[in-house]
Every structure is written in structure tokens, then in C-alpha cells.
Amino acid sequence: MTQDIVSSTIARHQGQEGPLLPILHELQHTLGYIPREALPQIAQALNLSRAEVHGVVSYYHHFRTEKPTAPVLQVCRAESCQAMGADRLWDHAQAHGGCQVEAVYCLGLCASSPAAMLGEEPLGRLTPEKLDEVLG
Numbered sequence: 001m002t003q004d005i006v007s008s009t010i011a012r013h014q015g016q017e018g019p020l021l022p023i024l025h026e027l028q029h030t031l032g033y034i035p036r037e038a039l040p041q042i043a044q045a046l047n048l049s050r051a052e053v054h055g056v057v058s059y060y061h062h063f064r065t066e067k068p069t070a071p072v073l074q075v076c077r078a079e080s081c082q083a084m085g086a087d088r089l090w091d092h093a094q095a096h097g098g099c100q101v102e103a104v105y106c107l108g109l110c111a112s113s114p115a116a117m118l119g120e121e122p123l124g125r126l127t128p129e130k131l132d133e134v135l136g
């Protein structure tokens with residue numbers, strides 16, 4: 001199943017210019033992570049070295065190679081969100097449990113700081129109370 005998804009994702013993007021990032025994004029969107037076992041297959045299909053593919057995956061904090069154990073909550077810890085209380089939100093999210101909390105540095109939602117993403121859902125002007133509602 002996962003192997004089929006990896007193969008079809010590669011095939012869908014292989015003819016494009018600069019296919020590596022679209023493949024990585026689609027795999028993470030579809031599977032929730034990029035299986036480590038897929039990296040050699042991607043490298044071979046794109047005529048890249050394994051080191052090049054690994055370098056891209058490890059460079060971007062967005063990409064993960066381990067399957068999340070719970071819904072992923074990305075809390076923005078960059079300047080705008082920090083100024084609007086992201087540190088308090090970060091502490092609250094970690095104490096809440098029930099989700100895998102990750103730090104990110106700007107989600108492009110600065111006008112709605114403090115911001116976070118729960119899976120693919122953007123959350124703006126977030127407070128600890130709103131976060132409790134969202135996480136249940």
C-alpha cells in the first residue's frame with residue numbers, strides 16, 4: 001500500500017521540472033510522513049544521490065520521516081507569534097497531550113498571530129482556551 005503510493009506519487013511528478021519537492025510534499029500530505037525507505041527509490045527515479053534526497057528532507061523542518069503517533073499540532077514560535085503569546089500557547093499545548101506538538105517558524109499567518117496548524121487546518125488568534133476546544 002505505502003509502496004504503491006510512493007511509486008504512483010513519483011510517477012505523477014517525475015516528468016516535471018524540479019520534481020523532488022512536489023513528491024516530498026505529496027507523500028507527506030498523503031501519508032503524514034515520508035517513509036525513510038522511500039528515499040532511495042526517489043533518488044533513483046530522479047537520478048539523484050541518496051545524500052541529495054536525504055539532505056533536502058532533513059533540511060526542511062516541515063518534513064518528517066517517522067509516522068506521527070498522534071495528530072500533529074505545529075505551533076509557530078517566530079517573532080510575530082512570540083509577541084502575541086506563542087510561548088504560553090506552546091507550554092499549554094505540550095501540557096495538554098493528545099497531540100504531537102512541533103515548533104515551526106512562521107506559517108505565513110502572522111496577521112492572525114499567534115498561529116498554529118492542526119494537521120492541515122490553520123488556526124489563528126489562538127488562545128489556550130481555543131486550543132482546548134479544538135483538541136477536545
Ligand code: FES
Nearest residue numbers: 076081107109110
Ligand atoms: S510569525 Fe507566526 S505565522 Fe508568522
